[in-house]
Amino acid sequence: MKTKDAAPDEVCTTQQAAEILGISVSSVQQLVEAGVIEAWKTKGGHRRIPRHAVLAYKSTPSPALGSRAAAGGVAPRELAADGLVSIMVIEDNPMQRALYERQIGAWDLPVRLSFCENGYQALLQIARSQPDVLLADIVMEGIDGYEVVKTILDDPKLASMQIAILSGLTAQQLDERGGVPPGVVFFAKPVNYDELRGYLRACIAQRLRVLK
Template structure:
């Protein structure tokens, strides 16, 4: 009789979840995936915890952008404050480049959304329950796949406290709270100019 394995390797878990090994390791480190180490130091991930996360992913699946949406700048907002999320939706809808805006309220769904369809501009709150913005940024900046994403970190923390928590990766723009939407638009305009230049070069 064949006995089904109740565990898998980190790489196998990453394949099942459709995410990078680095993302899987982050989820293990934060307790989102149950895992242990063998005497030889190799990680083994519980399959039932992978299945639970797969279920969460199915509930928050992000469809691939349509051809029309692909022609627009893609913006992803990761923020746990629902009121602020609604404000982002209202303010970003007024931007002249008419971006395609997606919003999620936690770091895990943010990582899943990025894996499914990387945005041109990521706006992420640094202080969130569970996987916070700093952890999300470290994962993204550790992979060349996400090097082209422009990132704005939003936080009520001062720079000293952010540095104490490990600091921001290079190339990340920091905005305080309340959000200065004029500064955010300036970043978006720069991203849009870069996108248009890339399109012209590719033509």
């Protein structure tokens, strides 16, 4: 993002953009960081977003939070018969799985949750069901979450899947593994559940908008 000045009536803060789009501030920030919505920083270090860019994103049916579908020309899949957005969570810690289930379940989102204990199980289930959103831990025995994510990114048929990494690894440790892939969102553990809720709401809204 560049640093420049603009007329105040032509730009939005992240809070104003979030209100226009009906999503969380953290989701707007993720859209900006992913390059989906144009933005810059003021000399004081504050994000500013052109109002036309916010309105353009709102009116466009296909942009995704980190999605690779548009670039690959992949047609979006239809929702399942129950009309719910499917979310798969890869997490080997049973207590953490229970926490995710309780937290996400309390948000009253139109989603169907499934859980995998390891990367091998996840790859089998992804091949069968192709979830809309994947939340992946990284450090696991055998096939880890990073290998699962790379496998998905290499498969054009899975280009519409939204992917987020949830990990306790440091930035340096992630860089040693190749860094966070383009189009993938990263949440550091312990997870900020307000940010995760905002991310999932944005994914759901985008998914439903694409299929209108």
